[in-house]
Amino acid sequence: MSKANDMFVQILESAVEPFGLRSKDFIVLTAIDTMGPQSQQQLASTHGIDRTTMVSVVDGLERLGLVQRARNPDDRRKYAIGLTSEGQALLRHKVAPAMLDALDNFLAPFSPDERELFNKLLWRLVYERDSPGEDEAGERA
Amino acid sequence: MSKANDMFVQILESAVEPFGLRSKDFIVLTAIDTMGPQSQQQLASTHGIDRTTMVSVVDGLERLGLVQRARNPDDRRKYAIGLTSEGQALLRHKVAPAMLDALDNFLAPFSPDERELFNKLLWRLVYERDSPGEDEAGERA
DNA sequence: GCCTGTCAATCAGTGAAGCTGACGATTTAT
DNA sequence: ATAAATCGTCAGCTTCACTGATTGACAGGC
Numbered sequence: 457m458s459k460a461n462d463m464f465v466q467i468l469e470s471a472v473e474p475f476g477l478r479s480k481d482f483i484v485l486t487a488i489d490t491m492g493p494q495s496q497q498q499l500a501s502t503h504g505i506d507r508t509t510m511v512s513v514v515d516g517l518e519r520l521g522l523v524q525r526a527r528n529p530d531d532r533r534k535y536a537i538g539l540t541s542e543g544q545a546l547l548r549h550k551v552a553p554a555m556l557d558a559l560d561n562f563l564a565p566f567s568p569d570e571r572e573l574f575n576k577l578l579w580r581l582v583y584e585r586d587s588p589g590e591d592e593a594g595e596r597a
Numbered sequence: 598m599s600k601a602n603d604m605f606v607q608i609l610e611s612a613v614e615p616f617g618l619r620s621k622d623f624i625v626l627t628a629i630d631t632m633g634p635q636s637q638q639q640l641a642s643t644h645g646i647d648r649t650t651m652v653s654v655v656d657g658l659e660r661l662g663l664v665q666r667a668r669n670p671d672d673r674r675k676y677a678i679g680l681t682s683e684g685q686a687l688l689r690h691k692v693a694p695a696m697l698d699a700l701d702n703f704l705a706p707f708s709p710d711e712r713e714l715f716n717k718l719l720w721r722l723v724y725e726r727d728s729p730g731e732d733e734a735g736e737r738a
Numbered sequence: 739g740c741c742t743g744t745c746a747a748t749c750a751g752t753g754a755a756g757c758t759g760a761c762g763a764t765t766t767a768t
Numbered sequence: 769a770t771a772a773a774t775c776g777t778c779a780g781c782t783t784c785a786c787t788g789a790t791t792g793a794c795a796g797g798c
Contacts, residue, residue: 459723461602497775506756511777533764533775565725570718577707577715582600584706638746647785652748674746674793 464562471558475551476520480505480513482555485522485539485547493538495528522546605703612699616692617661621646621654623696626663626680626688634679636669663687 468479477485483503488494500510514537517523522543528534539547563571609620618626624644629635635643641651655678658664663684669675680688704712 457602457605457719460719461598463723464598495775507775508758508777509756531765531775535776563722564727565721566718573714574718574722577711577718578598578601580706581704581715582604586705636746648746649748649787650785669746672746672794676747 467558467562468555471554472551474554475546477551480509481517482551484510484513484517485543485551488523488537488539489544489547493526493536495534496537497534499537517543608699608703609696612695613692615695616687618692621650622658623692625651625654625658626684626692629664629678629680630685630688634667634669634677636675637678638675640678658684 465479468482472479472482483505484499487499487503496510496514497507499505499514500507505513514523514525514535518525521540524538524540526536526538528536563574566574606620609623613620613623625640628640628644637651637655638648640646640655641648646654655664655666655676659666662681664678665681667677667679669677704715707715
């Protein structure tokens, strides 16, 4: 299990590394692209990242010009972290395809049917537990 | 995937934590129990642990009286790290059962058939790749 | 018997990564 | 208006593994 995850992480990491990104960056970019501008807290808590770590993640993305900090007019304590047009373009046309490639690479030993099966099993393994919340939206593969 | 692994690690970690152990300790203890006394290098390289990290792992296990350092008579540079009788007893009668429980807990969402299926898929995912070596012995679940 | 090279274990120091706790700025509640 | 809570930030701490160097032990050439 841990070995599989190590491979997974390493494959994804080297997929985004050419763009100067880490996998956390990809998660954040994707979250903004699909859910719209969000505060750092939202981005952090939704994806299990620490709030203080989020600062440096956004710092990096902003430095790369992929993201911009705007104040949320409804609550000026919060930012509204949004993608720049370059950020959106890079994410959609370059990074996302690279990630799909990487995922394909990771699942290389499997046939299409097996991929779906594995995905379903993994999903159940994570979300189908009695104790805590089993309601969550789509995230990592 | 990463979420599943996080759960896995956390469940295993809290399974051995009551004994004052970390998962690395369990790996090492099991390795010695099944393969016999070994040098620290062997233990380290076999399981992807750094050699210098191994020092402190064995330190801890020795401090708990579960393991003892003896010199390898054939090569006195090396240790022959062996289980004490307490170590072996604790591992076999307490820790290993706790780990099985934890694994059972982890796989709770699955039926017996699904467990076997998932295990097989995971195994293939890790070892059935064209590039590097696909020969390895049994390790983590 | 030595001299050189290699390997096992150890240790100090380094560096990455995340987290805690505190702070200013702002919002919300009483 | 005052108090409590929230967002982003930063300094400092902890954890963890790794690098490089040191000591003791083996192996081979001569």
